[in-house]
Structures are given as structure tokens and as C-alpha cells.
Amino acid sequence: MKKSDFNFDIDKYSLLFFNSLSEKNKRLYAGIESMKLGYYGVDEIAEKYSMHKHTVRKGQKELLSENLLPVEQVRISGGGRKKKLKQQ
Numbered sequence: 001m002k003k004s005d006f007n008f009d010i011d012k013y014s015l016l017f018f019n020s021l022s023e024k025n026k027r028l029y030a031g032i033e034s035m036k037l038g039y040y041g042v043d044e045i046a047e048k049y050s051m052h053k054h055t056v057r058k059g060q061k062e063l064l065s066e067n068l069l070p071v072e073q074v075r076i077s078g079g080g081r082k083k084k085l086k087q088q
Helices: 010-019 023-037 041-048 053-065
Strands: none
16 A cells, blocks of 8 residues: 555644644643644644644643643642632
8 A cells, every 4th residue: 555545634634633632632732743843843833723832832841741630630720710708
């Protein structure tokens, strides 16, 4: 089987896959893809997936730290707006 036998639009399917991911998995996937591309990878992936560059870099940092959250947890606990009782 030759390489030319496959005529898939990889960008189309990678975008379709990307949109099916959770917020955390999008960040990690963008981090991996940018690392594969090298020096300008962050810029290219941020543009390709319509993400902020900081989000892509955060995905890279999470991967490099090898300290990932559990699968079911998307965000770090304790974030967000505090309850009204705790604000007073």
C-alpha cells in the first residue's frame, strides 16, 4: 500500500477530534502538538485551534511537570468564585 492511497484531510479530522475533547484534554493535546512542531509550535497550534498562546504553553508545562490531574478532574480544586458566606 502506497502513501498516496490515503487521501485524508488530516487537518479536518484533527480539528474534529480536538473539538470532542474536554477543556483539560484540549490543553494537553495542544501542548503535545506544539512540542512536536518545535520553536514556532505554540504560535501555529494556537492559531490552528483558536486558542490563546498561554493556554498552549500551560498544556506544555503540565505535560513536562508529569503531575497531571486525575482523569475525571478538569480543573484544580479551590479555584473560581468563593461562596458569599466566605467573602464576608
